[in-house]
Amino acid sequence: MSMTCNPKNTLLFSWCLALCALFGGPAAQAAGTAFLSVTTINCPNTANGGAATCTNTLVRATGGSITIGNPAVTLSDNTDFVQLTTVTNACVPGKVVTTSNNCTLTFNTTPKHAGASSSTFTVNAPGSPQGTLNENAIGMSMQTSLTCGATAGQNILCGGDQQVWPMNGNITLPVNPLSINGDASLTVGGLYCSTASGYVLVGSAVYTVTSSNWCYFDVGFAPTSAGVKTATITLRTVSDGTQTMVITATATASSLAANTNSIACPASSVGTSANCSTITLTASGGVTLGAVPFSHTDGTDFSLPLGTCTANATLSSAQSCTTGALMFTPHQTGPLSDTITVSSNATGSPVITASGTATNSYSYSWNVGNYGACTGGQGAWNYSPWTPTCGIGPTQQSRNGSCNVIADSGIETAVLSCLRSDGVTVDASLCTDPMPSNSRSCTPTAGFSCGSEAPLSQTQVLATRCSGGCVPDRSHGVFCVLAPF
Numbered sequence: 001m002s003m004t005c006n007p008k009n010t011l012l013f014s015w016c017l018a019l020c021a022l023f024g025g026p027a028a029q030a031a032g033t034a035f036l037s038v039t040t041i042n043c044p045n046t047a048n049g050g051a052a053t054c055t056n057t058l059v060r061a062t063g064g065s066i067t068i069g070n071p072a073v074t075l076s077d078n079t080d081f082v083q084l085t086t087v088t089n090a091c092v093p094g095k096v097v098t099t100s101n102n103c104t105l106t107f108n109t110t111p112k113h114a115g116a117s118s119s120t121f122t123v124n125a126p127g128s129p130q131g132t133l134n135e136n137a138i139g140m141s142m143q144t145s146l147t148c149g150a151t152a153g154q155n156i157l158c159g160g161d162q163q164v165w166p167m168n169g170n171i172t173l174p175v176n177p178l179s180i181n182g183d184a185s186l187t188v189g190g191l192y193c194s195t196a197s198g199y200v201l202v203g204s205a206v207y208t209v210t211s212s213n214w215c216y217f218d219v220g221f222a223p224t225s226a227g228v229k230t231a232t233i234t235l236r237t238v239s240d241g242t243q244t245m246v247i248t249a250t251a252t253a254s255s256l257a258a259n260t261n262s263i264a265c266p267a268s269s270v271g272t273s274a275n276c277s278t279i280t281l282t283a284s285g286g287v288t289l290g291a292v293p294f295s296h297t298d299g300t301d302f303s304l305p306l307g308t309c310t311a312n313a314t315l316s317s318a319q320s321c322t323t324g325a326l327m328f329t330p331h332q333t334g335p336l337s338d339t340i341t342v343s344s345n346a347t348g349s350p351v352i353t354a355s356g357t358a359t360n361s362y363s364y365s366w367n368v369g370n371y372g373a374c375t376g377g378q379g380a381w382n383y384s385p386w387t388p389t390c391g392i393g394p395t396q397q398s399r400n401g402s403c404n405v406i407a408d409s410g411i412e413t414a415v416l417s418c419l420r421s422d423g424v425t426v427d428a429s430l431c432t433d434p435m436p437s438n439s440r441s442c443t444p445t446a447g448f449s450c451g452s453e454a455p456l457s458q459t460q461v462l463a464t465r466c467s468g469g470c471v472p473d474r475s476h477g478v479f480c481v482l483a484p485f
Contacts, residue, residue: 153286182231
């Protein structure tokens, strides 16, 4: 007969051993097994970032001696909890425990965040007894990590409002309690705390968050390039430690999409323009168009008005721009095509293929229109003699002036155009003959200048008596004037 004794039932354990000895002697006794005097340990509350020593538990042996392995204890959370091995009679690797003695397990709690934490500990000894450590750290509790993603050029809130709760009583915050360190694309907003009437922005002065209220802040993510961006947010308290949040944000490259990848233009005669479709570009993430937004492999027969897709235009995520209608103006017969490439800072800018057929061929010739007015030339003033020519003393004289052409150097011009054989005016590039002159010399009848006209009246002192009747005029200091002067 063999028996196995349960070392955890200490009340019956001695009776079990006695029966083992009676019926089977030493060979019937169970092998040495470890057990704990206490399996649940509630550590004292301490400030986040502080330290406290938890209540001891004893490792005992039954059924024979045991030896503590290496490591002595395994913790499921070895960040907030650690075994102390410097206490008296500590359970350390190699420690031998018999049925008549024990060793002591002592733990320290060093909470890295406010709020409740726990850890399972397992003794490295026969039977592998387990226990649980609990703590409830004082401080401001918030999540310790945050992930989000965006497209380069976007500006988003990362994860929405980040809530912060006071744990185990009122918590006092210092001036500027929030800070962030890391990639510049990640930013933290202000800290807002609840009150009876709403929310208040804190940070300009010391502020106490009561146990019945809570706070929140926002994290912004505005990447300008693709890749993984990281930062750490730190929330400080006056006396209850700090809380940290690690942010990992992934930015994908921005892209630009067109509403079509091909445009079929209507058939058109050589030299005649046809309207084709417009092109709409839509951004995913922030996109900036190039200084020359569109390039062509055939920019002679096809042309694209920019519309709202202007040079260096910036499109935010989901924003669009639209060109004018593509113009097909063939300069030769047959099927023609153009590859239009969009220039931007996006990854994989779109390429659009345009095609059209020129159906007819015409002859083209220059046409010199009607000449305009003759302008230019050179002129001079001609004056008649001064009259009268006789008188005694100051005499008022007058003359006539006229502006006459003295050089035949005028120019007249005509409008020069390229005419198709059906009389339609077309682009000048279709006329391949030498361009005729559209100006010629002429004799101007207007538009030339003689300069400033000389005076047409003057007063002269004369000393020649006029023939005919002489009327005395003492008021002018002369002996006589010619009547009717």
